[in-house]
Amino acid sequence: MHKRPYHHGDLAAALLARAEEMLRExxxxxxSLRELARDLGVSPAAPRRHFTTKQALLDALALTGFERLTAAIATAQDGAGRTFPEQLDATARAFVGFAAANGALLDLMFSAKHSPEASEELxxxxxxxxxxGLDMVAEGQRRGEVRAGDLERVALTVFAPLQGYIGLAASGVVAPEVAEEGLDDVIASVVRACRPD
Amino acid sequence: MHKRPYHHGDLAAALLARAEEMLRExxxxxxSLRELARDLGVSPAAPRRHFTTKQALLDALALTGFERLTAAIATAQDGAGRTFPEQLDATARAFVGFAAANGALLDLMFSAKHSPEASEELxxxxxxxxxxGLDMVAEGQRRGEVRAGDLERVALTVFAPLQGYIGLAASGVVAPEVAEEGLDDVIASVVRACRPD
DNA sequence: CCTACATTGTTTGCATCGCCTACATTGAGA
DNA sequence: TCTCAATGTAGGCGATGCAAACAATGTAGG
Structure with a gap:
């Protein structure tokens, strides 16, 4: 078996990929940075050439998470009808699907503990x-399908239920069958809640 | 300065109290178990006489968290009016208040990673x-103030928004002023969403 | 009151971790 | 071709969680 050349080639990308697998597992x-290094066949200190701290690696993971979440939702919205209920339905399912596949990554993304230096990019x-999300709600307001009001506040009432559904489903506090069927209810309740008077 | 007697007296309770402070800080x-032991003036191995693992201590903390959350909500409900909107308002504010004061404890409570041996009591x-929560929604249904339907599914649409609001407010993804004023909106949207047709 | 045992401490050790410094290898650009 | 930057390695430090063996003492029963 050939020993790996001295330069890994693209250790940074490999670390992120393996870290995500470990996060999921x-x-x-x-x-663990040391375990990542072992898995990739490099010494314990090698990761530090790419991520100065463990937290820096976690922040980079959270960043890719937001990028992928945004992309997944954009794709879902492109393939849906143009009414607010249709757009919300597509958005909600894409969000929940992402959460089901990447629960720990989502936790990381929404964790309050990011390092200050990561704040700008992340x-x-x-x-x-x-x-x-604001754009989707704003479009709904323009079409007269979403109640009028401060955009950020209305958007909060749209996304809080989805975020909460994801958290409750993941925590196991809610029975799995209730969670599975409950997404339809949560989406419908959001549509009802923000329907104009 | 007098050396502590060999027996601490109530190390288990002291560990939980100090652990909660450390969680908050x-x-x-x-x-860290070792830091807890240092803070309480015992050797690093002493905590293991009360909690076999760090996870066991965390599970015990989560347990006390649920007990206190349930008590805080019960107290708020007792002091509120009897209609569903009044009960929900009291419940929501107690929940959000608890979360504001105990953010990290709440994360622990709803974390998916509890040890199997803790599962029963926790x-x-x-x-x-x-x-x-189910009782409150059931009472609302009895009074005709909450839409009919499977109790657990309706309750999910009531509590998911609150849970999500808490998570979004804590994560900093939502601007603080939006979060502060947004609780009223979220509560109102829940009432609208589950009002009978 | 004394003894035995349970409870609850301490001491010592192991394996792992994150982070650090100094040094080594090599790729790229001038 | 040479220099320097990028990216590795080796070795070390201080911390962690967990474990086994031993020590101190509180309590219950005879």
């Missing part, structure tokens, strides 16, 4: 996700 | 919290 608590990605 | 990632406490 074991959760963020068990994610914050930018989070903001694009937020803006995407 | 630093989050669950930074919670699960029982979580179930009592769930039942409390």
């Amino acid at each position: 074991k959760g963020s608590d068990a994610l 914050g930018g990605a989070a903001l694009r996700w937020v803006q995407q | 630093k989050g669950s990632d930074a919670l 699960g029982g406490a979580a179930l009592r919290w769930v039942q409390q």
